[in-house]
Amino acid sequence: MTTTEHPAPASADRTDLRLLDAWWRAANYLAVGQIYLMDNPLLREPLAPEHVKPRLLGHWGTTPGLTFLWAHLNRVIVRDDLHVLYVTGPGHGGPAVVATAWLEGTYSERYSRVSQDADGMKELFRQFSFPGGIPSHAAPETPGSIHEGGELGYALAHAYGAAFDNPDLLVACVIGDGEAETGPLAASWQGNKFLHPVHDGTVLPILHLNGYKIANATVTARITREELIAQLEGHGHRLYVVEGGFDGEDPMAVHERMAATMDEIVAEIARIRTRAAEQLAAEGRVDRPRWPALILHTPKGWTGPREVDGLPVEGTWRAHQVPLAGTRDNPEHRAQLEAWLRSYRPEELFDDDGAPRPELAALTPSGDARMSAIPHANGGVLLRDLKLPDFTQHAVDVPRPGATQASATGTLGAWLADVVRANPTTFRIVGPDETASNRLQAVFEATDRQFVGEILPTDEHTAQHGRVLEVLSEHLCQGWLEGYVLTGRHGLFNCYEAFIHIVDSMFNQHAKWLEASRHIPWRRPIASLNYLLSSHVWRQDHNGFSHQDPGFIDHVLNKKAEVVRVYLPPDANTLLSTMDHCLRTRDYVNVVVAGKNPGPQWLSVDEAIAHCARGIGIWDWASTDGGAEPDVVLGCAGDVPTIETLAAAALLREHLPQLKVRVVNVVDLLRLQDAREHPHGLADREFDALFTTDKPVVFAHHGYPSLIHQLTYRRTNHSNIHVRGYKEEGTTTTPFDMVMRNDLDRFHLVADVIDRVPGLAVKHAALRQHMLDERLRCRRHAYTYGVDAPDVADWVWPG
Known part of the structure; x- marks a missing residue:
């Protein structure tokens, strides 16, 4: 089904939507203020050069779409008591998510100096993309965020990772139309074939079409609507489309269409989950649903300047970053900025003290229901220790050095099966079709590969619900595991050593996230992201040169020492001890490299434990x-x-x-x-x-x-x-x-x-x-x- 227009539902009458529009205008006002202002936050006096920042940094173009969606999600959260995590794919729209967090009160709770009044608003504006302040992207400093603005292409993978094993969670994932051109995002549309409609949460992909990247049109905005819809329907979604805001259209008309569509989407999700629960109880299986997906088509830079210096801005690439670049020195630009800010009618939105007016505050969900305060976006709050079985029960008997042959990862697999049994909802193994290849197949004695697509009798260890996620995309494996651990769970990524390089950039961003979040007091520690790299360089003699590259550890060690660890266990017992340690750690990226082929075993389990505790040591028996x-x-x-x-x-x-x-x-x-x-x-x-x-x-x-x-x-x-x-x-x-x-x-x-x-x-x-x-x-x-x-x-x- 596609929805391009809909009558306003009874639950969203025009009065409610006018308040929602006011909330949206307030968020947009706060976003513009962050990009431009360092003083005079409520425009209590005419805008002067000293009120404007000397360096203008930030991204306006995507911001009004992000705040629009936030406002409409808030409406259904309040009405239906939903738990919604907002994943911002266009993470450079940092002004939007910071503005909404302040409007909801969460920002002031996290940062008391940024209070909900005129002084706090001034600080909110001044700190944005300013020395000693906060980044211009959505970042660890941003309440409600699990996705940094530099992670272009990973939003939907993160969303699915967050939804696994969170049956009460709706993850609203906004995908920028520029982001939609990336390889990881293209693969991420397959995530709905792995999401169980009873045991897992729901992902609502929202493709935000605003037509342009930094300086160029986007592909998805320049193909026919029918072609785009066919593409997403082909990925297994039921499509809803809302568009508007063009040619000066009254925003209220767009609010009406959006409210009606959001109501239908929420109702359809509820129907899917109810039907799936009933079918699972009756048949022990579920049909793969066609989950809703939304296309929102609005102008880039919506509600901003229509034209600057005789050139069109709204609806073009010129709205991407800072539409008015000379506001400190150019009186005409400054006057245009003031008119832009006043178009949101701030006197209707904020009281004399600068706080949001009570009728706006009433539209905001309360407590943890706020998307800026949902615990899943601060996963350490939800994190619980794994129940780790005694790994010594799986140790290889080594009566003397070299007397025993064993596969290190094969030995580990039997212990991981016990870890799966002991932690049936908080631990997952991900990998690109290599769990068995890397000799971890013993885990299939405890669980299956999860897949909600068609399963044939010839498939082995594949079921609709399992603890192993395999897809032949290292990007998806990385994104799923990042989303999973960022929302308070634990996991292991096993991969051929040479091909883990595919996620170099994703690792970079996660490591940077950990580096930053460790210094943010309200960010609680999360489980470490654990890599097991096998089929390594020295045992890829059969596959050859293309499969021979041990350089990921070099890449990892470029990151801050406080977040990275690299382990090279020489045999099975040291691998068991190492992995037991890694699964207990917090806020690290642990890289473990171990072979899968049978090889000589050097240390008894007690010797291995001592050796791993030291991390380095003299082997007297060999010296x-x-x-x-x-x-x-x-x-x-x-x-x-x-x-x-x-x-x-x-x-x-x-x-x-x-x-x-x-x-x-x-x-x-x-x-x-x-x-x-x-x-x-x-x-x-x-x-x-x-x-x-x-x-x-x-x-x-x-x-x-x-x-x-x-x-x-x-x-x-x-x-x-x-x-x-x-x-x-x-x-x-x-x-x-x-x-x-x-x-x-x-x-x-x-x-x-x-x-x-x-x-x-x-x-x-x-x-x-x-x-x-x-x-x-x-x-x-x-x-x-x-x-x-x-x-x-x-x-x-x-x-």
């Missing part, structure tokens, strides 16, 4: 320094680098028994950093005790070598640290040839030791040559037989 100062330190971080380092240590023990070798394994990569730069960093004396102040260090790293140098550049012994890691040499080959191509193999590590320990290069040149010959032998074997030489493939620790 030959006997507690004395070593001749060389072999450092390692990551499962495959650990295997190669231990194999190198065994070769050195065999061929150079007099050499004092110390093996240091790193689980928590940030332990390498200076304690002054990261809270997990080692003090210099602790670092020096492990790595010495003057002895050679040969470090085998999971990722790019430069990262280790970046972390250790301030250390006393940095000039002696030599790092081996991935150096962008990859192809389809064997596992050992892969490490040889990057000089991370055991033979090259032994050669590195010979090259760097004083006195060995000349004396043991023959041994060095033998190591290089061994590399040639292993490569010939791989190229001849297609598999690694048995002595390498089946190597075990000789201890």
Whole structure:
């Protein structure tokens, strides 16, 4: 069904809508004031240059549409006692959401200096996009927001993430028509195939067509209405359309159409949910509903200046940011700004003290029902600890180092199944069709993949209600999990290591959100966003070069130390301990990299717990320094680098028994950093005790070598640290040839030791040559037989 016009319903008579229009005018007045004014907030005197900010920053064009929708949602919230979370896709419309939060009283509750009076209004205006103030976008500082203005394209994914497991929540997601052009948003329309109409909440997508981006028309505004409707109906929605405000149309007519349409949408959502509950009770299943979606078509910069300097503004790209750019120095622009502000008739909206008039305040929902105060937008208020089962019950038995073979992620999967069972409504696993590929398939003993589309008898572990969300879009996985944790729940994102880069920008924005929110007193801590990266660079030998990239951890470590953590557990028991820790943390992004293939297990569960608690430590059983100062330190971080380092240590023990070798394994990569730069960093004396102040260090790293140098550049012994890691040499080959191509193999590590320990290069040149010959032998074997030489493939620790 499409609705372009509707009679006003009895519940929204013209008197009510005139009050609603006044509320909307008040919000628009406050929004314009934020962009332009630093004094004279109620226009009690003629506008003068000193009343205008010297730098005008902000976005007007989308703002009146955002406030219009907010006003109409408030009407149905009050009438029907709804719980609505407002997700602002055009987040650069920060003036709108800040204005509505102040109008609802929430802003003054959060920031007492911004009171609901003339002085508070002045502060509200002055602080906006001003040094020492608040950003011009919707941001963590904005009450009611879970979506930052720079996150273009992610709004609808966040909305679905917020709706999962929140059956009483309606998420109204405003999508800008510029945002609608992005890849993540295009994929996000598929979210309705995963949303359960009984167990989950409701998402109402609202595509706000105002025609333009910054300086160009939008695609969705320039295709035919029929084509756009067909597109969204094809995504499974029932479409409603409201348009108006063009050619000077009376806003009251648009309010009438919008009120009628919103009533029908709310009623349709209620009907869908009632029918679904009845069907689920009777049949144990539900039909996938056609959820409502709304298209709102209004002019860009609606109610703003129609024309400036002889050029059209309202309804064009010129309204996008600041329509009147010269108001401080240009008297004509200043007069036009004053006329614009007075067109909202502020004397009708605010009393003598500058507070909203009582009849406007009466239109605002109360308490937590206000969209600016809803607890879901401050998820830490709702957050409850996970019930985490004892992971030691799933530990691998390791009677001695290297005696047991196991898959680290396979072992973890069995514990995650218990986590799912213990937390049936507050924990989800997301991933791009890789849960089983990453060997976490044991979780399907406890739950299924959730999918509300057609399910065939040949589908495995797929049901209409489950705890695993799989969709072949890393953007959706990231957005869903962000929305889920921001609204007070917990989760895990598992992904192939090389393809997690797809969400680099999304990670950036979430990390920035955490950085900012940690310093906002009323923002409560939320669950950490946890990544498990498997199918990693050293075991993508079969897929080849395109699947070989360990650089996400480098990207992560560019963020503030207070919010990022990176872990490289070397075996299954350390992975269990690490993940148990990560799921208990708050306000972090935790990145855990672990292999899925069977491999040697090094530590018993008790040893693993102690090692993970330290984050770094000497493995005495692999070392030959006997507690004395070593001749060389072999450092390692990551499962495959650990295997190669231990194999190198065994070769050195065999061929150079007099050499004092110390093996240091790193689980928590940030332990390498200076304690002054990261809270997990080692003090210099602790670092020096492990790595010495003057002895050679040969470090085998999971990722790019430069990262280790970046972390250790301030250390006393940095000039002696030599790092081996991935150096962008990859192809389809064997596992050992892969490490040889990057000089991370055991033979090259032994050669590195010979090259760097004083006195060995000349004396043991023959041994060095033998190591290089061994590399040639292993490569010939791989190229001849297609598999690694048995002595390498089946190597075990000789201890």
